[in-house]
Amino acid sequence: MTIDVPALRAQFPSLASGIAHFDGPGGTQTPRAVGEAIAATLTQPLSNRGSLVVSERNADAAVVAFRSAMADLLGADPRGIVYGRSATQLVYDFSRHLAKRWGAGDEVVVSRLDHDANVRPWLQAAARAGATVRWLELDPTTADLDLDALDAVITDRTRLVAVTAASNLLGTKPDLARIAARAHEVGALVFVDGVHYAAHAAVDVRALGADLFVCSPYKFFGPHCGVLAADPALLETIEPDKLLPSTNAVPERFELGTLPYELMAGATAAVDVIASLAPVDGTRRERLLAAHHAIEQHELRLRTRLEEGIRALDGIALHSVAADRTPTLFLTFAGRDAADASRSFASEGIHAPAGTFYAHEPFQALGLDVEHGLRVGLAPYSDDADVDRLLAALSAFVR
Incomplete structure (x- = not known):
């Protein structure tokens, strides 16, 4: 095709x-269909989510459709799709959530290949928690991560490995499966920056070995926002700071304030535009x-x-x-x-x-x-x- x-x-x-x-x-x-979806959602009857009147139902439908579309795009569970203002915001949020359990003696691994959004939040969170930061180094001659020292960098003290699926500067797609296998061997979580990767490759978060995966719809025809995908069972174990009256349900407990239903509809439309490029039968x-x-x-x-x-x-x-x-x-x-x-x-x-x-x-x-x-x-x-x-x-x- x-x-x-x-x-x-x-x-x-x-x-x-x-x-x-x-x-x-x-x-x-941005394709025309995305702009039209945003405008149509924003100008139809719209209220906070609910089921009593059409405006509430429209809002709820936008959220459900967004989670379904992103799950299809990423090979994930719709119940594990978290909306964010940007990938950077999501990394900062989850660095704070996860660092609550870190302390002296714990280690966090980051890479020299990554966009700073998947480096600085982890360094800052580790510093606050008293954890140690270790690095996966970049070989400039190959433009790839040097994984010869992988077993020494990721140790029994490692709590999280943050690494990109594709470099936004060089395009490099490192051997994520190898990195994730070593991280999981020692019981560490793998946080993957998929912002650049998701624009150019089919994503399967499980196959990549990503416990948490972030991407940005505006890199693949959508509006400016961010998405995090994770196993809902993992999200259940992560406790964010939140308002007392707000829901504690996953994934909503990670989404602060009223959601932008129009942007979610635009992101859904972007996924549908990509799917339309394959004139074949089958699921989305x-x-x-x-x-x-x-x-x-x-x-x-x-x-x-x-x-x-x-x-x-x-x-x-x-x-x-x-x-x-x-x-x-x-x-x-x-x-x-x-x-x-x-x-x-x-x-x-x-x-x-x-x-x-x-x-x-x-x-x-x-x-x-x-x-x-x-x-x-x-x-x-x-x-x-x-x-x-x-x-x-x-x-x-x-x-």
Whole structure:
């Protein structure tokens, strides 16, 4: 199965601007169906959740549909789907929840490959609890985690391992199964940042070995919000700080205040757009798996074209070299500022941003003597014309 890219692009009003978007790792464009779902939910009769009148039932239906859609997307249980304002907020929340049980002698493992949202909250929580932090190191030559010391880093004292499923800077997909197996061997929880991964691959939280998994719908066509997936039985063992009158039921006890029903409806619509890319019979989960297979093949083909074109140019260093990775490339330029490249491309209607992208640890681990690099990220709506424009702009810039 292949993606009908022109038909997909026609669903995104913003693409009529003519901009070639390579900023997907920071957030994709939004299809018309998502905007319509948000507007329809917000303007229909709407109240706090309940069952007495249609406005209450509409709110409840939005929440139920959101949990069902996210469970289908992630291979999870709807009862274990937690809504959050962002993935960063969810990591901070759960770092505080889980750290209540930590103390001196306990250890927390983080990685040099991760976005800072899956590093700093754990470091800060560990410091408050008196726990020790240990690191999985990044090998800059392979752009992957060095797991030779895995058994020494994850010990009988480890309480939690926080690691990414895919680097938002380099695209690297580390060997999560190996990391999770070692963590579970010593009884530690595995907290996975799946924000970048969920935009490019079919997710099965159990197969990944993730006890807690976070992602962000705005990375895959949805509105700005976050999602956490976990086994509801595990969530039952975690006690958050909460208001006394608010429910203690899982997953609601982790969701503070009135939920934004319109954003939940938008996220549900985004999942349905992805599922619609697979014109096959079956459940939504089965269609999502087929769609993601087609997405991966499409993005891999375009990534290969980009890499071949970049390697043919002088003066560009490609740091995304891991064997298993997403269609995200991180580049630096010999004697040139990546920000200048980004500005030059923007003047030609090509959006490829420059920066470190909150990936503080991997950027430092690369040992670069520059302030930032250029990140080029593909999305399902990217096409060959976009790639042609970027390669031409890169060639002109390095000349």
